Amino acid sequence: MNVTRMTRRGFSLVELVIVVVILGIIGAIAIPRMSRGAEGAADSGLRSDLAVLRSAIELYSAEHGGDFPAFATFENQLTLYSDDQGNTNNAKTAVYIYGPYLRAIPPLKVGTNKGSAAVAAAAGGSEGWLYDEDAGTIFANLPIGEVDVKNVPYNSY
Numbered sequence: 001m002n003v004t005r006m007t008r009r010g011f012s013l014v015e016l017v018i019v020v021v022i023l024g025i026i027g028a029i030a031i032p033r034m035s036r037g038a039e040g041a042a043d044s045g046l047r048s049d050l051a052v053l054r055s056a057i058e059l060y061s062a063e064h065g066g067d068f069p070a071f072a073t074f075e076n077q078l079t080l081y082s083d084d085q086g087n088t089n090n091a092k093t094a095v096y097i098y099g100p101y102l103r104a105i106p107p108l109k110v111g112t113n114k115g116s117a118a119v120a121a122a123a124g125g126s127e128g129w130l131y132d133e134d135a136g137t138i139f140a141n142l143p144i145g146e147v148d149v150k151n152v153p154y155n156s157y
Helices: 011-063 072-078
Strands: 127-131 137-140
Touching: 011 072, 072 127
Parallel strands: none
Antiparallel strands: 127 137
16 A cells, blocks of 8 residues: 655645735835825826816917906806807807817815815805916915825915
8 A cells, every 4th residue: 555645735834924924015015005096186186177177268268369268157168169259159050160168167176175166266265266367377276275195285286
């Protein structure tokens, strides 16, 4: 008869400890990076929304003889069709040939006014965006104290 050999089954305690230490090191590196990414996602979204809004305002200005959208009709002038003078219409016609530049004004993604797509002409209030029709500039309507993960004020984007 054959002599049965003792076969080794399973892992030794040392091997298990080494695997646990390696997993701990990977976790210590990966978890903080993933959590920072989630925090920075809203900041990136704000930058992206501002780029889209600013591009829409510039395109409107280029097609309307250098005039920026009027504050009173800001949303309509960017989301509907318009004529040379900035009058708006829901449908494209032979007169209303410009736009729309946006489907909708995006809601603010960060800060105390998060979720608001409203536009204000003066700082403060609960509106998401702050628009200056004379300069054609738009910013997040947030106080100076609200900052991103790099400690940069949102209203300076």
